[in-house]
Amino acid sequence: MILHDFLPSGNGYKIRLLCACLGLKVTLKQYDITKGETHTESFLAMNPNGKIPVLQLDDGQCLSESNAIILYLAEQYKSALLPTDAILRAKVYKWLFWEQYSHEPNIASPRFWLTHNAMTDLKKQMLPDRIQQGHAALKQMEETLAKQTFLVGDSITLADICLFPYTHVAEEGGAYQLTEHPNIQRWIKDIEALDWFIPITQD
Numbered sequence: 001m002i003l004h005d006f007l008p009s010g011n012g013y014k015i016r017l018l019c020a021c022l023g024l025k026v027t028l029k030q031y032d033i034t035k036g037e038t039h040t041e042s043f044l045a046m047n048p049n050g051k052i053p054v055l056q057l058d059d060g061q062c063l064s065e066s067n068a069i070i071l072y073l074a075e076q077y078k079s080a081l082l083p084t085d086a087i088l089r090a091k092v093y094k095w096l097f098w099e100q101y102s103h104e105p106n107i108a109s110p111r112f113w114l115t116h117n118a119m120t121d122l123k124k125q126m127l128p129d130r131i132q133q134g135h136a137a138l139k140q141m142e143e144t145l146a147k148q149t150f151l152v153g154d155s156i157t158l159a160d161i162c163l164f165p166y167t168h169v170a171e172e173g174g175a176y177q178l179t180e181h182p183n184i185q186r187w188i189k190d191i192e193a194l195d196w197f198i199p200i201t202q203d
């Protein structure tokens, strides 16, 4: 399989992290999203949305949307990261949908704008509201992780693989302070201590 990716991307890192956990080898093809490299005709043929990550399967089919890709891989490789119990599975799905609506736009997007010189007047106007919502998202994670080791109970699941990438770099850009969230910091250390863990920019 080929993973079309951009190393600083947390969305791409979700897949790299899961592959490391599953012991799966994928070939990495890197794009510089700051130079529009995901808007070429050949890239758009793989993902008309013009965004990494894209997982190209051995038969040539292409999957996009990071959370769809991690669900595919967890199902395909029958990983315990996706529980078989319907309630636990729904709780995992909840965090995956929540991440795309309440976490990623408020934590990942400001990080990118602030660290990649991608600020515009419109984004400057949007920033205070995004940061307020980002604080609310981190608070929800903090409260959950104060009660249990991982996001869905005391075993690691796909929910943690999904939320770790942008949470552990939330401070980049200066909008958030993880010292305000000791249980998130404990959770980050627990994940970083796992024997299959790889850092975000490791290819």
Ligand SMILES: N[C@@H](CCC(=O)N[C@@H](CS)C(=O)NCC(=O)O)C(=O)O
Pocket (backbone or CB within 6 Å): 006, 009, 010, 011, 012, 033, 036, 038, 050, 051, 052, 053, 064, 065, 066, 067, 100
């Ligand atoms: N919802 C998508 C978001 C993907 C996304 O935003 N990708 C960014 C990098 S993290 C990208 O490729 N941006 C390039 C562009 O929009 O031109 C996912 O979860 O995969």
